[in-house]
Amino acid sequence: MKEPLYRSIQNDLKFQIQKGVYKIGDYLPSENELCVAYKITRTTARKALDELFKDGFIQRQHGKGSQVIERRKSLGLLSLKGFSEAVGKKVETQFLQEPGFRDWINNFPFKISEKELENPCIHFERLRCVDSEPVMLENNWFSSMHLPGFIEMELVDGSFFKTLSQNYQIEIIGSEQELRAMTADSELSELLKIQIGAPLLQINAHFSTSKKDFNIYAELFCNTAKFPVGNSYMK
Amino acid sequence: MKEPLYRSIQNDLKFQIQKGVYKIGDYLPSENELCVAYKITRTTARKALDELFKDGFIQRQHGKGSQVIERRKSLGLLSLKGFSEAVGKKVETQFLQEPGFRDWINNFPFKISEKELENPCIHFERLRCVDSEPVMLENNWFSSMHLPGFIEMELVDGSFFKTLSQNYQIEIIGSEQELRAMTADSELSELLKIQIGAPLLQINAHFSTSKKDFNIYAELFCNTAKFPVGNSYMK
DNA sequence: TAGTGGTCTAGACCACGCC
DNA sequence: GCGTGGTCTAGACCACTAG
Numbered sequence: 001m002k003e004p005l006y007r008s009i010q011n012d013l014k015f016q017i018q019k020g021v022y023k024i025g026d027y028l029p030s031e032n033e034l035c036v037a038y039k040i041t042r043t044t045a046r047k048a049l050d051e052l053f054k055d056g057f058i059q060r061q062h063g064k065g066s067q068v069i070e071r072r073k074s075l076g077l078l079s080l081k082g083f084s085e086a087v088g089k090k091v092e093t094q095f096l097q098e099p100g101f102r103d104w105i106n107n108f109p110f111k112i113s114e115k116e117l118e119n120p121c122i123h124f125e126r127l128r129c130v131d132s133e134p135v136m137l138e139n140n141w142f143s144s145m146h147l148p149g150f151i152e153m154e155l156v157d158g159s160f161f162k163t164l165s166q167n168y169q170i171e172i173i174g175s176e177q178e179l180r181a182m183t184a185d186s187e188l189s190e191l192l193k194i195q196i197g198a199p200l201l202q203i204n205a206h207f208s209t210s211k212k213d214f215n216i217y218a219e220l221f222c223n224t225a226k227f228p229v230g231n232s233y234m235k
Numbered sequence: 236m237k238e239p240l241y242r243s244i245q246n247d248l249k250f251q252i253q254k255g256v257y258k259i260g261d262y263l264p265s266e267n268e269l270c271v272a273y274k275i276t277r278t279t280a281r282k283a284l285d286e287l288f289k290d291g292f293i294q295r296q297h298g299k300g301s302q303v304i305e306r307r308k309s310l311g312l313l314s315l316k317g318f319s320e321a322v323g324k325k326v327e328t329q330f331l332q333e334p335g336f337r338d339w340i341n342n343f344p345f346k347i348s349e350k351e352l353e354n355p356c357i358h359f360e361r362l363r364c365v366d367s368e369p370v371m372l373e374n375n376w377f378s379s380m381h382l383p384g385f386i387e388m389e390l391v392d393g394s395f396f397k398t399l400s401q402n403y404q405i406e407i408i409g410s411e412q413e414l415r416a417m418t419a420d421s422e423l424s425e426l427l428k429i430q431i432g433a434p435l436l437q438i439n440a441h442f443s444t445s446k447k448d449f450n451i452y453a454e455l456f457c458n459t460a461k462f463p464v465g466n467s468y469m470k
Numbered sequence: 471t472a473g474t475g476g477t478c479t480a481g482a483c484c485a486c487g488c489c
Numbered sequence: 490g491c492g493t494g495g496t497c498t499a500g501a502c503c504a505c506t507a508g
Contacts (some may be wrong), residue, residue, distance in 0.1 A: 062485070181465040201436065
């Protein structure tokens with residue numbers, strides 16, 4: 001039950017990265033410096049850094065150090081390519097349904113645990129646009145149990161996952177996804193401003209988190225004609 | 236340059252799992268048993284097991300042991316896994332073009348390094364069927380430099396990645412992929428036995444490997460109507 | 471209670487990047 | 490040459506699972 005030492009150091013460093021004490025490109029203190037600072041051995045310092053690496057916060061370079069990097073979406077997360085880097089572009093996100101209590105979905109490819117179904121479901125729907133053109137429709141469902149005050153909350157940088165991490169200390173630790181190519185029906189064609197019958201990428205996803213019995217279920221419809229969906233992984 | 240101790244133990248165990256010495260559901264020797272068997276310390280034994288866990292071969296249970304588990308489900312191609320190890324159905328693979336020397340592709344979304352372009356390109360094209368229905372068309376390109384004898388070789392269990400691992404000790408260590416929904420043209424519709432205009436999932440992939448300057452470039456077209464493409468990740 | 475994995479200490483040697 | 494991360498040893502205590 002007790003939190004391991006390495007985890008508190010890991011969280012400490014993570015927090016400093018999120019606060020901007022260490023910015024992207026900066027190097028964290030070396031393992032030996034961490035040993036001194038926290039009065040621990042290298043094994044423990046390494047474990048903390050290893051975890052930060054696994055979570056995609058840092059990159060480790062033999063002979064150089066641990067460098068803070070832009071958080072990669074390599075938790076098997078799929079992301080719209082060029083979405084976050086779309087510097088010149090105007091990225092907008094528009095709520096079609098604000099976060100609120102809704103019914104739990106059924107007919108979903110991933111099983112929702114009974115513990116979750118006992119609690120009310122929070123849902124929201126967003127439309128993502130680049131240069132005012134809609135490219136993705138996104139639905140999220142999750143149990144309200146662990147997120148007091150979420151409904152009234154503004155998302156951190158417009159990001160749901162970032163909000164979970166910074167406001168609730170909940171991290172995504174796993175995912176399973178199903179991908180299908182399909183064609184737009186009248187409803188989707190209208191929302192995404194494409195022809196009926198145009199190809200769409202449908203993603204059904206289940207994200208597990210660091211909180212027991214708290215999972216996120218999502219359904220996305222992506223118009224990949226201009227922005228393909230990307231996925232990268234580095235061991 | 237030298238292979239770490241833990242890796243040789245990891246590979247030893249991996250090989251025994253692949254050969255069936257340890258079957259799904261079996262428990263590997265405990266950490267202490269590995270210490271004795273290989274004359275190592277627990278740190279090293281743990282590191283080997285941790286790697287096997289990361290690669291999805293085993294599950295670790297506090298107080299019980301390390302259990303061999305089924306590797307990722309679905310057409311887990313997105314999770315770095317080959318196709319043939321992943322599906323429970325009757326999977327057949329048919330070569331449309333046997334491995335041979337071909338021109339390097341261009342117009343590919345991922346850059347091919349100059350070192351690779353200096354060497355001849357090996358290519359093959361396969362049609363993957365589940366229960367006799369074609370579900371996926373697969374093209375692979377890669378440099379011939381590190382794979383002597385590949386062209387005459389039979390694939391291990393019909394799996395390209397398994398062949399690389401077992402016959403050449405080359406492991407996939409990273410990937411980047413681009414996904415698009417598109418519609419079948421006349422050529423694809425004929426090969427995959429679907430209507431012209433039916434939705435298809437196109438995947439362009441770049442796999443990096445444990446060998447420097449050896450990468451695999453692939454293009455897939457998947458009919459996801461019956462078999463969605465899956466992707467799972469567990470920290 | 472015995473055996474397992476999870477955490478942690480206090481050392482050591484090595485390979486890599488950089489000056 | 491020096492500091493970095495990568496590997497490895499030889500211990501220790503703890504928490505979990507099971508008989």
